[in-house]
Amino acid sequence: MNASLARWQRQFMQGILTRGLPGMVRSGGAASAQRRFDIYVNAYRTRLIDALRANYPVLHRALGDDAFESLAQAYIAAHPSSCTNIRWFGDQLDTFAGKHSDLVSHPALVDLIRLEWALRGAFDAPDRALLDAAALAGVAPTAWPDLILELHPCVRLVALDWQVETLWHAAQTEGQGEPEAPLPGFHHTLVWRRGLNSYFRSLEASEAALIKGLAAAENFAQICERAVSYAADSATELAVSFLQRWLEDGLLAGSGPVTRINEQ
Amino acid sequence: MIQGFGLGLRTDHYTDFIERKPRLDWLEIISENYMIPGGKPLHYLDRIRADYPMVMHGVSMSIGSLDPLNFDYLRQLKALADRVEPGWISDHLCWTGIDHTNLHDLLPLPYTEEALHHLTGRILRVQEFLGRRILLENVSTYVACNDDEMSEWQFIRELSARADCELLLDVNNVYVSARNHGFDAHEFIDAMPAGRVRQIHLAGHQDHGDCVIDTHDHPIRDEVFELYAYAIERLGPVASMIERDDRIPPLDELLAELDLVRKGAEQVLARRSHAAVSA
Incomplete structure (x- = not known):
């Protein structure tokens, strides 16, 4: 039951999380399959970084764009979202930042x-x-x-x-x-x-x-x-x-x- | 009954809608923005709802996912619908995550009999729970699955018949997917069941030559306007709106753009009725 659909969704998710290319993606078209899949890979991270920026505007300002993005990327890699509404993404950022002092410029x-x-x-x-x-x-x-x-x-x-x-x-x-x-x-x-x-x-x-x-x-x-x-x-x-x-x-x-x- | 021309409600324009009350047939809200306990967003929602009919548009139903349906989400959605009394509720024909990880994106489905079967059962359950038919929107896609057994438009047509759901036709998304996959956007539009398309989305995109990205951060492009005219000619007067999600311009710019949409649709419909009278 749902063997193909299940394989597709799991491959697709792994591809996004690990920046790989799912084997089930059809090749062909003007742009390469990797280039087209990368649109999803990048959109995923951009959207979550935007969500963190909306929840932590003053932290963003204090860290600056580059350091904020490094922290956000590391957080996204360590804590893939399980919340239904993106509004709540970032609820464990304090603990994460506490454990990764290299990612925040000041305790x-x-x-x-x-x-x-x-x-x-x-x-x-x-x-x-x-x-x-x-x-x-x-x-x-x-x-x-x-x-x-x-x-x-x-x-x-x-x-x-x-x-x-x-x-x-x-x-x-x-x-x-x-x-x-x-x-x-x-x-x-x-x-x-x-x-x-x-x-x-x-x-x-x-x-x-x-x-x-x-x-x-x-x-x-x-x-x-x-x-x-x-x-x-x-x-x-x-x-x-x-x-x-x-x-x-x-x-x-x-x-x-x-x-x-x-x-x- | 929602008809005519609308816009997506965005926080940048709250004050405009409350203070100036510009003439507009209806507004579409992003459901999740108001699926929160309380505070400012719900305060403004109620105030603006007092002056404008609304429809609800969600991004998190994940109707195509293999994860179980999220009834917590559906209960919240229903509670919001009780508050807003929307003309209808829509979401996307996609999945957003699996194994309880949410990728917060509108991800493509394989167009297979297996997926049709899976989706039909879920749509029927959601519609039963909400006590109403829902609209599902075609999403922009950048990749396709090796296992596809049919085209996207065959899939949508068949699914809407089996699940007895309605459709939100995003004309920009049709254009974007057509360019990315090399199909004829007109063939897609031709296959849409006219009686089921209740709403149309229009938006801008970014054209990178070898691929087109659905960004919703630009005005509607001419190619999409042309495809919209083609859709209206076939589907008749469907409630239409501009969906702008990024680089939000002043409200007057969007209202001016919506005027162009309205005039374009009126011209097509006048031509259409003239042709019908002549025939």
Whole structure:
């Protein structure tokens, strides 16, 4: 069953991946079979490089055309696509670049890859209504400890070893010359979308810890416990001040009063 | 009912369509661009859909692949169709990968009885799942298979009859493949079953002399305009559009080019009805 079709498709794919010529390709015609097959060989790589360029525009800018293409070609060879939609191609580029330091001019660029992938993810993450501060105002004081606040599905918390935000900012201003190399410094950056625009900001360790609690679906009492490590005497005040900021930034999802009980 | 003349919706033109609402019969979207969870693309899609009828055109169904049909993909496609309510859904008569590797390209099929059988069953299942007939488009090809048992146009004609599917005739692709394989493009057009061709694509290509590459990054060339006139003369008024995918020009340039397409089609159809009256 399907012997010829199967042989054709497997030969064709191998030909594209290994730059060979499938034996089943008919010769003849004005151009040689190899020249005509090469159109597929080249189109395959061009299309995937374009997809990576679309997902990592700032990395492309930081590396330049040639180095970006070398990295992309190596990635394509190591990670043939298995995603249905080309939009998601490049999801393992950070790990790949981390293992192939010869392909990236500075180790901080691995962090840049992670930041860009998070931004790309926030860009077309699900749409959800934001939690309205008024809905929280109606929560009885006794219900607060059990309250679970839900992060909006667009929110991403990215751990970075380098302050690569400078590269991203430099890429937004044309003609400013070569951006300076990022400084080392472990921190978390928060990435999210509000309306149609994506944002990011770097976090103090305290805020990052509390947001990790939100991501783990902890209740407000547990979030406040996390705050104790950073403000032993005013943990609740710290948590509340962050909560106000999260509401202002549009980081929390939900449309009505939040009364779900944490089941533990 | 989608009729007349359309364009492919591209991000470069979102604002033009929202702010200026240029006169246009319909738009074609690339389905995969909107098969995402949310955000800006879907926001603009909904806004533009409010003003224009749409058809959906996919690149990932891989209808000819030996891999199992991807029902996750089909479910997402159906969900998008529920949102867009398109005039129809199309994809390509090709395969895009095998063994769960996606080459993200529209790859040629062998034109054999075996492939006809394989494709017929899959098209019928997809049409049943989507609850509608689909359109399949002839792709540009650069190589052919030693095992071919029939011509591309015989294959398409037979497949559309067996699977009871409809066709998207890409006139540029016919021209490109005809040049690359040395067949007569008119013979291809002549073989198309008129009742099944619901849509026509027009695009530009690059002519390298010994081979022609389907690039969609140039205006339609004269040879393709002539072949389009020939197709309209035989098939009648089929919904037609320009498919530009790269080096996207300002919208007004594409609208002007589409005016030429419209005028060309109107002339052919006027001549055709005049000939019918005289006969």
